[in-house]
Amino acid sequence: MRSVTFYIALWMAKLAVIALKVTGHQGTNFPGKVVLKICPDFLRMAGGPEKILGVTGTNGKTTVCNLLISMFKADGKKVLDNNKGSNTITGLCTAFIKDMTPGGKFKSDLAVLEIDERSSRVVFPMMAPTMLLINNLTRDSIMRNGHPEYISRILTNSMPPETKLLLNGDDLIASSVAPANPRKYFGIESMDTDVEECINLVNDLQICPNCHGLLKYTNRRYHHIGRAYCPNCGFKSPECDYLAGDIDTVSMRMKVNGNSYRLLNDSVFNIYNVLAVVAYMSELGYTPEQIEGLLEKTEIVESRYRVEEAGGYRIIRQMSKDRNALGSSRAFDYVSSQPGDKEIILMMNNLSDAAEWSENTCWLYDCDFEFLNRENIRNIVATGPRARDYYLRLKMAGIDDDRISLVDDELSAPEALKLYQGESIYILFGTDSIELSEKVSGMVKKQIESAAKATDAGANTDEGRKD
Amino acid sequence: MKIEVLFPEICNLYGDLANIRYLKECIPEVEIIKTSLQDRPGFLEEEMDLVYMGTTTENGQHLALNQLRPYRQQILDKVDEGTRFLITGNAMELFGERIEEDGVEEAVCLGLFPGIARRSSVNRFNSLFVGEFHPNRTEGTEEKDKSGGEAKMPAGEKIEVVGFMSQFGHMYDVENEGTLEKIALFNSLRGPGMNMEQKNEGIRINNFLATYVIGPLLILNPPFTKWFIKDYLGYPIEKLVYEEAAMDSYTHRLKEYKDPKTGLYYWGGTNQRPAGY
Numbered sequence: 001m002r003s004v005t006f007y008i009a010l011w012m013a014k015l016a017v018i019a020l021k022v023t024g025h026q027g028t029n030f031p032g033k034v035v036l037k038i039c040p041d042f043l044r045m046a047g048g049p050e051k052i053l054g055v056t057g058t059n060g061k062t063t064v065c066n067l068l069i070s071m072f073k074a075d076g077k078k079v080l081d082n083n084k085g086s087n088t089i090t091g092l093c094t095a096f097i098k099d100m101t102p103g104g105k106f107k108s109d110l111a112v113l114e115i116d117e118r119s120s121r122v123v124f125p126m127m128a129p130t131m132l133l134i135n136n137l138t139r140d141s142i143m144r145n146g147h148p149e150y151i152s153r154i155l156t157n158s159m160p161p162e163t164k165l166l167l168n169g170d171d172l173i174a175s176s177v178a179p180a181n182p183r184k185y186f187g188i189e190s191m192d193t194d195v196e197e198c199i200n201l202v203n204d205l206q207i208c209p210n211c212h213g214l215l216k217y218t219n220r221r222y223h224h225i226g227r228a229y230c231p232n233c234g235f236k237s238p239e240c241d242y243l244a245g246d247i248d249t250v251s252m253r254m255k256v257n258g259n260s261y262r263l264l265n266d267s268v269f270n271i272y273n274v275l276a277v278v279a280y281m282s283e284l285g286y287t288p289e290q291i292e293g294l295l296e297k298t299e300i301v302e303s304r305y306r307v308e309e310a311g312g313y314r315i316i317r318q319m320s321k322d323r324n325a326l327g328s329s330r331a332f333d334y335v336s337s338q339p340g341d342k343e344i345i346l347m348m349n350n351l352s353d354a355a356e357w358s359e360n361t362c363w364l365y366d367c368d369f370e371f372l373n374r375e376n377i378r379n380i381v382a383t384g385p386r387a388r389d390y391y392l393r394l395k396m397a398g399i400d401d402d403r404i405s406l407v408d409d410e411l412s413a414p415e416a417l418k419l420y421q422g423e424s425i426y427i428l429f430g431t432d433s434i435e436l437s438e439k440v441s442g443m444v445k446k447q448i449e450s451a452a453k454a455t456d457a458g459a460n461t462d463e464g465r466k467d
Numbered sequence: 468m469k470i471e472v473l474f475p476e477i478c479n480l481y482g483d484l485a486n487i488r489y490l491k492e493c494i495p496e497v498e499i500i501k502t503s504l505q506d507r508p509g510f511l512e513e514e515m516d517l518v519y520m521g522t523t524t525e526n527g528q529h530l531a532l533n534q535l536r537p538y539r540q541q542i543l544d545k546v547d548e549g550t551r552f553l554i555t556g557n558a559m560e561l562f563g564e565r566i567e568e569d570g571v572e573e574a575v576c577l578g579l580f581p582g583i584a585r586r587s588s589v590n591r592f593n594s595l596f597v598g599e600f601h602p603n604r605t606e607g608t609e610e611k612d613k614s615g616g617e618a619k620m621p622a623g624e625k626i627e628v629v630g631f632m633s634q635f636g637h638m639y640d641v642e643n644e645g646t647l648e649k650i651a652l653f654n655s656l657r658g659p660g661m662n663m664e665q666k667n668e669g670i671r672i673n674n675f676l677a678t679y680v681i682g683p684l685l686i687l688n689p690p691f692t693k694w695f696i697k698d699y700l701g702y703p704i705e706k707l708v709y710e711e712a713a714m715d716s717y718t719h720r721l722k723e724y725k726d727p728k729t730g731l732y733y734w735g736g737t738n739q740r741p742a743g744y
Contacts, residue, residue: 139480142481142593142631142633142681143591143593143633143733144591146591146633146635147480147524149524149525149526149527150524150525153588201484202479206476206477207476207477207504207530212504212530213505214476214503214505325482353733356730356733357595357729357730357731357732357733358595358720358723358724358729358730360593360595360631360633360682360733361631361682362481362482362631362633362681362682362683363481363482364482364683365482365484365485365682365683365686366481366482388712388715388716388719388720389716391712391715391716392686392709392712392713392715392716395709395712396485396488396489396492396686396709
């Protein structure tokens with residue numbers, strides 16, 4: 001039941017949206033703040049489109065949401081989403097406000113919402129997702145999220161009983177959330193790169209949730225992600241309703257329950273993301289053919305991963321989440337496994353932390369910098385406010401001094417590149433450094449141009465001498 | 468030299484185990500013994516040069532306590548006898564009297580020192596820390612710790628220590644006994660001590676060292692680590708591994724943390740203290 005206050009709040013917030021637009025501000029939180037100030041129960045009273053599809057978890061939320069939104073739009077659906085805004089309650093409210101008419105009707109057919117896992121305790125009492133995907137629960141920001149067990153407890157304690165869960169069956173922390181809720185699991189049967197023992201620094205589920213004995217893993221992807229069992233009490237990973245197999249990163253295809261789908265990226269992280277999308281769409285009644293058709297029309301958002309060519313070099317900007325040991329470990333593993341020589345500009349500093357206080361860098365010691373200790377990574381430029389911390393951590397990863405450069409200012413970092421012909425130059429940037437990474441990328445291109453000019457000039461001089 | 472790491476399968480949060488990896492690099496002949504929840508702690512059976520336990524989850528605290536509680540008296544005896552312990556993060560709470568969550572008793576602890584850990588499941592506390600360590604501290608000081616004031620520690624050599632705190636609670640009532648200043652490990656120059664009203668931080672009883680400071684404490688603090696390896700563990704070391712890089716990082720961080728312009732607390736990005744702080 002909506003109150004008069006609800007409508008006053010809605011109209012005021014809509015005025016705020018208009019004001020922000022007129023003044024050229026982004027303001028993804030402000031209208032939500034306005035509406036909650038006037039009507040704290042706004043989200044509860046608002047209801048929503050027929051289906052509210054939620055996505056939460058530590059890593060991959062944005063990618064999965066963007067894929068789902070893109071596919072629904074390609075299918076002709078009107079989608080309410082928060083992909084340009086915050087994933088906390090104020091961001092969700094802003095998304096709702098923008099989608100509602102002044103009379104309070106929703107324009108969209110369905111909502112696809114990225115929901116911050118820690119915010120679930122304030123969001124879920126107000127809004128029950130029809131279906132919720134939990135892609136994984138791993139270590140994240142030490143300051144906000146503590147540890148995955150804490151986040152799992154928050155999700156379990158706040159989960160609306162009617163919400164159907166779609167869970168990563170290869171993640172025993174994610175798959176054990178809210179055990180009373182209806183649920184489906186997805187997972188990967190096996191991959192060539194699977195191991196049994198953990199090679200990562202972080203392994204957040206080493207003991208059996210039932211008897212606390214040491215778990216064994218049969219098919220471990222990384223960290224605690226994989227298929228596990230307890231030799232002591234028989235506990236094991238759940239059987240998956242959507243099981244991926246025949247993963248081919250050359251032809252970029254995989255099979256899920258026998259049906260073939262396109263992969264968008266060859267990282268295991270993104271294979272899980274596509275698998276999650278396939279499972280989600282299947283649960284909503286889409287056929288394998290429809291899903292494959294819609295997948296063909298989608299791409300991973302470029303702001304997080306972009307490849308450019310310049311002067312015979314590949315410049316790759318890749319987001320590597322700051323303060324997120326597991327996310328960055330995955331990025332390092334992926335980069336180091338790519339063929340060819342490479343140099344890396346390491347600039348995953350959290351700039352907002354640097355402005356307010358000083359980043360808690362404990363996560364560097366949970367993160368597998370050891371993946372960067374490969375011969376074909378010929379130079380790593382540690383840069384930004386925490387450059388010295390990166391430098392020290394890289395040394396502890398066993399990387400020789402002659403393969404590490406330390407540059408305080410990010411925009412000067414390209415000057416420390418050695419530019420080996422034909423190599424790839426990776427710029428690994430943090431969540432709030434997208435713009436800065438673009439600038440650094442521009443500086444890299446200039447550096448390449450200068451080097452080419454210097455080489456040309458040298459060649460001309462040599463030719464002159466020959467004459 | 469033998470270092471026993473207690474319950475590394477659960478006491479492994481926030482980069483704490485990097486301390487042990489660093490010790491292994493600095494002291495190549497050290498033997499690391501990992502004791503799991505299924506095993507009886509090795510230091511009860513044989514002499515260890517160091518017993519280490521790191522930060523864990525709240526459930527992990529219960530599991531570790533269940534393992535240690537049957538040996539409570541033997542553990543206290545070992546501390547009396549001078550066995551070396553390094554305990555970081557919320558593992559320190561296991562050695563106080565008890566843990567309470569939102570006002571409800573969660574666990575009875577080992578009672579090595581007076582103090583109640585009070586935590587909230589809602590408010591996560593984050594702070595930077597810069598403090599002093601007095602290697603040659605003698606038992607007993609003249610003045611009691613004053614609420615919110617500078618802790619009074621004996622004069623003499625001082626080592627400045629930097630680090631991070633990230634936790635769900637603090638220890639209280641240690642000062643009720645008038646003993647905290649006598650048994651504190653560090654005194655804070657910026658950042659909280661055992662709680663927001665205290666400047667005395669951590670516990671040092673004989674060779675038992677415990678602190679709320681999490682993560683790579685030994686890597687980030689080369690001067691403290693030199694004392695730790697040379698004087699505390701008694702291993703003759705002249706130079707730490709990566710000492711220049713560690714000192715560069717340490718000097719930079721120390722200057723940053725001592726700068727009053729550097730914010731000290733992180734309240735979930737809001738810069739507003741939540742209720743309870």
